[in-house]
Amino acid sequence: MDEGIARRKQDHIDVVRERDVRSAMSAGWERYDFVHNALPELDLDEVSLETAFFGKQLTAPLLISSMTGGTAETAVLNRRMAAVAQRLGVAMGVGSQRIAIEQRDNRHFQVRDIAPDILLFANLGAVQLNYGVTPRDCRWLVESTGADALILHLNPLQEALQEGGDTRFRGIEGRVAAVCDALSVPVVVKEVGWGISAQVAKRLLGAGVAAIDIAGAGGTSWSEVERHRGTDPLLQAAASAFAGWGLPTADALLAVRAACPEACIIASGGIRDGIDVAKAIALGANLCGIAAPVVQAAADGEEQAEFALRVVIEQLRVAMFATGVSTIDELQTRPGLFQGRSA
Numbered sequence: 001m002d003e004g005i006a007r008r009k010q011d012h013i014d015v016v017r018e019r020d021v022r023s024a025m026s027a028g029w030e031r032y033d034f035v036h037n038a039l040p041e042l043d044l045d046e047v048s049l050e051t052a053f054f055g056k057q058l059t060a061p062l063l064i065s066s067m068t069g070g071t072a073e074t075a076v077l078n079r080r081m082a083a084v085a086q087r088l089g090v091a092m093g094v095g096s097q098r099i100a101i102e103q104r105d106n107r108h109f110q111v112r113d114i115a116p117d118i119l120l121f122a123n124l125g126a127v128q129l130n131y132g133v134t135p136r137d138c139r140w141l142v143e144s145t146g147a148d149a150l151i152l153h154l155n156p157l158q159e160a161l162q163e164g165g166d167t168r169f170r171g172i173e174g175r176v177a178a179v180c181d182a183l184s185v186p187v188v189v190k191e192v193g194w195g196i197s198a199q200v201a202k203r204l205l206g207a208g209v210a211a212i213d214i215a216g217a218g219g220t221s222w223s224e225v226e227r228h229r230g231t232d233p234l235l236q237a238a239a240s241a242f243a244g245w246g247l248p249t250a251d252a253l254l255a256v257r258a259a260c261p262e263a264c265i266i267a268s269g270g271i272r273d274g275i276d277v278a279k280a281i282a283l284g285a286n287l288c289g290i291a292a293p294v295v296q297a298a299a300d301g302e303e304q305a306e307f308a309l310r311v312v313i314e315q316l317r318v319a320m321f322a323t324g325v326s327t328i329d330e331l332q333t334r335p336g337l338f339q340g341r342s343a
């Protein structure tokens with residue numbers, strides 16, 4: 001076991017549970033308000049949250065975003081979240097599997113036995129492709145996880161603010177393209193909380209990426225996580241200026257949807273309730289990811305994680321009912337859902 005990576009994984013969970021690591025920036029959802037519909041021409045139980053993503057049926061357009069795994073302790077969290085995902089019919093990603101590649105041992109990322117039907121994503125930092133990880137390694141990762149797709153995360157700012165971070169990002173675009181070529185499953189690229197711009201999204205789609213996860217600013221701030229976790233005063237002081245950095249999720253989502261009308265888009269970063277989910281879908285997302293609140297609840301227990309997600313699902317259902325919208329497709333396509341300046 002690589003003690004460095006194992007310690008870091010536990011630190012991430014501890015810091016996210018114990019410290020305030022929220023971005024100083026807003027994700028932007030408060031700038032959008034639905035027109036309340038006092039006369040919805042439908043019954044609440046007609047509202048369907050069902051959708052499909054990468055050919056798999058989901059009971060709600062929700063993803064437990066990639067967060068953890070790789071140690072016995074963090075594997076427990078993944079397994080709790082996976083059990084919940086299976087029960088609720090939502091998607092899930094395991095956290096960065098770099099440690100599994102390094103150890104050639106994927107045992108602490110296994111969830112398929114308890115979540116046989118979920119849409120499941122493997123995960124790796126794209127920068128690792130510049131540090132010896134090959135497309136073949138990526139294929140092994142997907143197969144040994146039983147994943148339906150691979151998520152590569154882009155985190156240049158996090159690596160820059162981390163002691164000993166992997167900061168050689170030159171040439172990553174071509175290497176991502178090589179992974180897309182080599183894999184028989186779709187490749188998604190995400191950020192970790194500072195967002196993907198329209199220009200970057202276009203480059204990634206051109207490289208063969210099947211979906212973009214915005215992972216924008218407004219939720220968990222990784223400069224704040226690194227500031228609390230770090231021990232180098234210079235990097236900690238540098239990190240403090242970045243608490244409000246990044247592309248707000250709502251803005252980046254709108255920009256990527258406008259630039260790439262046909263793209264498959266996941267919205268994440270600061271999605272905190274079912275109304276945020278409804279807004280993200282109405283602004284062009286196909287799926288919505290939630291990270292920190294789910295792992296915080298999962299650290300308390302499986303029941304707590306399930307309750308947290310059930311609340312989000314119920315809020316989404318009621319928001320759709322009170323907007324007079326009965327399907328996810330309608331929420332994505334019906335014009336005039338927003339009031340006032342956001343209409």
Ligand SMILES: Cc1cc2nc3c(=O)[nH]c(=O)nc-3n(C[C@H](O)[C@H](O)[C@H](O)COP(=O)(O)O)c2cc1C
Binds near residue numbers: 094096219289
């Ligand atoms: C404890 C924790 C660990 C994370 N680890 C990863 C990771 O290994 N890979 C990844 O792609 N993103 C990782 N993320 C980022 C999330 O997937 C997500 O993009 C980000 O936290 C924004 O979502 P949120 O505001 O809902 O937390 C992690 C987030 C948290 C809270």
